[in-house]
Amino acid sequence: xxxxxxxxxxxxxxxxxxxxxxxxxxxxxxxxxxxxxxxxxxxxxxxxxxxxxxxxxxxxxxxxxxxxxxxxxxxxxxxxxxxxxxxxxxxxxxxxxxxxxxxxxxxxxxxxxxxxxxxxxxxxxxxxxxxxxxxxxxxxxxxxxxxxxxxxxxxxxxxxxxxxxxxxxxxxxxxxxxxxxxxxxxxxxxxxxxxxxxxxxxxxxxxxxxxxxxxxxxxxxxxxxxxxxxxxxxxxxxxxxxxxxxxxxxxxxxxxxxxxxxxxxxxxxxxxxxxxxxxxxxxxxxxxxxxxxxxxxxxxxxxxxxxxxxxxxxxxxxxxxxxxxxxxxxxxxxxxxxxxxxxxxxxxxxxxxxxxxxxxxxxxxxxxxxxxxxxxxxxxxxxxxxxxxxxxxxxxxxxxxxxxxxxxxxxxxxxxxxxxxxxxxxxxxxxxxxxxxxxxxxxxxxxxxxxxxxxxxxxxxxxxxxxxxxxxxxxxxxxxxxxxxxxxxxxxxxxxxxxxxxxxxxxxxxxxxxxxxxxxxxxxxxxxxxxxxxxxxxxxxxxxxxxxxxxxxxxxxxxxxxxxxxxxxxxxxxxxxxxxxxxxxxxxxxxxxxxxxxxxxxxxxxxxxxxxxxx
Amino acid sequence: xxxxxxxxxxxxxxxxxxxxxxxxxxxxxxxxxxxxxxxxxxxxxxxxxxxxxxxxxxxxxxxxxxxxxxxxxxxxxxxxxxxxxxxxxxxxxxxxxxxxxxxxxxxxxxxxxxxxxxxxxxxxxxxxxxxxxxxxxxxxxxxxxxxxxxxxxxxxxxxxxxxxxxxxxxxxxxxxxxxxxxxxxxxxxxxxxxxxxxxxxxxxxxxxxxxxxxxxxxxxxxxxxxxxxxx
Numbered sequence: 004x005x006x007x008x009x010x011x012x013x014x015x016x017x018x019x020x021x022x023x024x025x026x027x028x029x030x031x032x033x034x035x036x037x038x039x040x041x042x043x044x045x046x047x048x049x050x051x052x053x054x055x056x057x058x059x060x061x062x063x064x065x066x067x068x069x070x071x072x073x074x075x076x077x078x079x080x081x082x083x084x085x086x087x088x089x090x091x092x093x094x095x096x097x098x099x100x101x102x103x104x105x106x107x108x109x110x111x112x113x114x115x116x117x118x119x120x121x122x123x124x125x126x127x128x129x130x131x132x133x134x135x136x137x138x139x140x141x142x143x144x145x146x147x148x149x150x151x152x153x154x155x156x157x158x159x160x161x162x163x164x165x166x167x168x169x170x171x172x173x174x175x176x177x178x179x180x181x182x183x184x185x186x187x188x189x190x191x192x193x194x195x196x197x198x199x200x201x202x203x204x205x206x207x208x209x210x211x212x213x214x215x216x217x218x219x220x221x222x223x224x225x226x227x228x229x230x231x232x233x234x235x236x237x238x239x240x241x242x243x244x245x246x247x248x249x250x251x252x253x254x255x256x257x258x259x260x261x262x263x264x265x266x267x268x269x270x271x272x273x274x275x276x277x278x279x280x281x282x283x284x285x286x287x288x289x290x291x292x293x294x295x296x297x298x299x300x301x302x303x304x305x306x307x308x309x310x311x312x313x314x315x316x317x318x319x320x321x322x323x324x325x326x327x328x329x330x331x332x333x334x335x336x337x338x339x340x341x342x343x344x345x346x347x348x349x350x351x352x353x354x355x356x357x358x359x360x361x362x363x364x365x366x367x368x369x370x371x372x373x374x375x376x377x378x379x380x381x382x383x384x385x386x387x388x389x390x391x392x393x394x395x396x397x398x399x400x401x402x403x404x405x406x407x408x409x410x411x412x413x414x415x416x417x418x419x420x421x422x423x424x425x426x427x428x429x430x431x432x433x434x435x436x437x438x439x440x441x442x443x444x445x446x447x448x449x450x451x452x453x454x455x456x457x458x459x460x461x462x463x464x465x466x467x468x469x470x471x472x473x474x475x476x477x478x479x480x481x482x483x484x485x486x487x488x489x490x491x492x493x494x495x496x497x498x499x500x501x502x503x504x505x506x507x508x509x510x511x512x513x514x515x516x517x518x519x520x521x522x523x524x525x526x527x528x529x530x531x532x533x534x535x536x537x538x539x540x541x542x543x544x545x546x547x548x549x550x551x552x553x554x555x556x557x558x559x560x561x562x563x564x565x566x567x568x569x570x571x572x573x574x575x576x577x578x579x580x581x582x583x584x585x586x587x588x589x590x591x592x593x594x595x596x597x598x599x600x601x602x603x604x605x606x607x608x609x610x611x612x613x614x615x616x617x618x
Numbered sequence: 619x620x621x622x623x624x625x626x627x628x629x630x631x632x633x634x635x636x637x638x639x640x641x642x643x644x645x646x647x648x649x650x651x652x653x654x655x656x657x658x659x660x661x662x663x664x665x666x667x668x669x670x671x672x673x674x675x676x677x678x679x680x681x682x683x684x685x686x687x688x689x690x691x692x693x694x695x696x697x698x699x700x701x702x703x704x705x706x707x708x709x710x711x712x713x714x715x716x717x718x719x720x721x722x723x724x725x726x727x728x729x730x731x732x733x734x735x736x737x738x739x740x741x742x743x744x745x746x747x748x749x750x751x752x753x754x755x756x757x758x759x760x761x762x763x764x765x766x767x768x769x770x771x772x773x774x775x776x777x778x779x780x781x782x783x784x785x786x787x788x789x790x791x792x793x794x795x796x797x798x799x800x801x802x803x804x805x806x807x808x809x810x811x812x813x814x815x816x817x818x819x820x821x822x823x824x825x826x827x828x829x830x831x832x833x834x835x836x837x838x839x840x841x842x843x844x845x846x847x848x849x
């Protein structure tokens with residue numbers, strides 16, 4: 004069977020060759036194309052035969068047949084027009100053309116069919132090129148480099164577009180004169196199209212071709228249209244300047260780096276401050292906390308001397324620490340070595356006063372007692388420091404009144420101590436402000452020193468009064484004084500005291516040292532007044548006002564009110580302002596009294612008293 | 619008698635003449651006939667929209683059918699020589715449609731519209747079966763199937779649009795639904811692969827041809843009716 008098939012194919016091939024003609028196969032005419040330009044006529048072209056053989060050129064004929072009404076029964080008809088379409092062509096005019104009807108044509112040469120083709124006319128539509136190309140200038144860009152033009156043309160004349168028999172679409176191509184690549188635009192249905200962005204100094208070529216819509220094959224190109232744009236104006240901008248982005252970026256970065264370096268190296272500290280703001284640690288300007296912790300007292304004093312408010316005269320030494328560390332629970336101990344004694348005895352040994360009295364009775368100064376600093380200096384903020392001081396002091400039975408924080412509430416327990424015990428554990432608020440206290444104390448020392456003939460007699464006398472309570476307004480309630488101050492001993496049983504007290508009371512100090520008040524009151528009926536006063540001090544009155552004391556003192560009796568320079572001044576001064584970092588500011592009062600005595604009797608010193616004290 | 623008869627005769631003759639002339643004038647140009655009965659303005663405007671839409675649809679259908687045919691030709695018909703054999707008649711050949719421009723210009727637009735409707739109706743059935751059969755083909759090509767589905771859909775829409783147009787242009791007269799019956803279903807379902815493919819090829823070829831015909835007719839009608847032969 005295989006052999007049969009092989010033979011059959013060979014025979015077929017041979018017959019094909021024979022069928023195609025006796026001439027050399029290379030010379031056979033073939034259909035090149037059949038084309039209908041407007042869907043009304045069509046024409047077919049074929050190649051000319053090549054004469055290879057010796058035979059005469061055979062007459063080539065074209066026969067066609069068109070199927071009509073479901074039959075192929077018609078005869079082959081010969082081409083009606085061999086001339087109109089040129090050589091080797093056959094032209095079918097509109098009477099021979101039927102659309103949507105299949106045609107078959109065959110080419111014969113010397114009677115033998117050389118080629119055959121079947122088609123429908125609507126499949127071979129290739130319109131003629133458009134005609135009448137022209138262009139108009141639309142506009143010129145602002146830079147004067149580019150321009151837009153509008154290209155118009157007419158559809159091919161033989162295409163009946165107006166009646167809608169054929170619908171054409173067009174494709175425009177353009178290029179610069181000396182270029183090789185054509186730029187193509189998308190097909191358009193209209194007969195005019197804008198071309199954008201042509202350069203003014205170049206010449207362009209434009210051509211258009213058309214095709215039937217939905218077909219694939221384009222017709223021929225139209226004639227070339229030369230577009231010569233007006234010359235660029237001499238004032239036109241330069242060639243499109245492309246910003247050298249790369250260079251700009253590089254230089255920008257470079258500049259930024261330089262600026263950064265300059266900033267960093269010139270203002271190092273500030274930059275550091277900006278970048279790493281320092282965490283505020285407690286410290287005082289000019290005072291090195293480390294030094295204060297570890298340094299010698301003299302060194303510390305030197306450092307602190309830099310401080311404005313430092314007043315060396317009011318140096319207070321270690322005895323202050325001891326002084327503060329009174330133990331309320333053990334009066335006997337106190338009696339043995341009262342701080343007052345120590346204070347009074349030791350004060351002159353010290354040369355430096357670490358803590359000068361401040362002009363204002365701010366508690367700030369009190370924080371910087373040397374011993375306190377040495378022992379427990381860990382607060383930059385004065386109030387905090389003082390409050391911290393209050394802690395140990397409270398523990399030891401004493402209260403810190405300087406900053407008037409609520410911790411002072413602890414004082415009440417101490418107030419319960421009977422005055423009779425004469426506990427030296429009374430702590431005046433000013434104690435924690437060593438300066439005023441110191442001031443007072445020092446003067447007190449000096450005064451008291453003279454006054455005190457027998458320190459031991461004053462063993463139980465304290466410069467301090469315990470604060471029992473703090474009023475919301477800032478007033479300090481002192482507990483009933485246990486002891487008279489050293490310098491107050493004069494008060495005992497002296498009517499002068501009363502007068503002194505009176506005079507003192509008259510001063511605008513709202514506070515009085517309890518001891519003063521006590522002593523003033525004690526001048527008169529001692530016990531009575533004491534009992535009077537105590538409850539009034541202890542219990543209800545939050546304020547110990549001058550008036551109250553005065554009245555009480557007044558009750559005790561009247562006496563001369565001649566102010567005596569020797570008389571102790573009230574121990575208390577009204578608290579004017581409570582400012583935490585600055586402590587208490589006591590009411591400044593114009594005190595006619597000399598400062599020292601005033602201060603000696605009272606643990607509190609008013610602001611202007613201090614001012615008077617200090618040069 | 620003659621004197622009496624002659625005026626009558628003359629009068630009747632004149633009347634006849636008048637009628638003839640008027641008829642001739644009326645028949646002179648199809649385009650001069652008013653399209654919208656009553657000459658309502660709304661009618662004109664909507665006709666334009668309807669025709670625009672119809673032309674768009676017919677153009678779209680022809681595009682799809684061309685692509686579908688090309689796709690099929692590329693996949694299945696290469697080397698089979700279908701093209702030489704494929705000049706089979708389409709089932710719509712029985713409808714006497716104009717075959718060139720002169721004939722199309724001579725036919726009355728109402729008749730042409732009706733013809734279009736007939737052709738469109740004739741394709742309802744074949745398109746439906748085409749979709750079904752293409753789905754059943756082995757390795758059903760998605761390109762062909764999707765297009766077939768789309769053509770079927772659009773054909774229905776075009777039919778509706780054309781019926782609307784006809785209703786506007788020629789209201790009142792509703793012709794019987796005439797269309798060519800398609801009987802090519804058995805050949806689409808033949809067992810023989812070759813024959814079946816040939817049947818498909820033929821159907822697609824006919825579809826492309828008819829869609830082109832309809833597209834052309836509608837464009838012609840649009841230019842004639844809406845734009846007064848001045849597209």
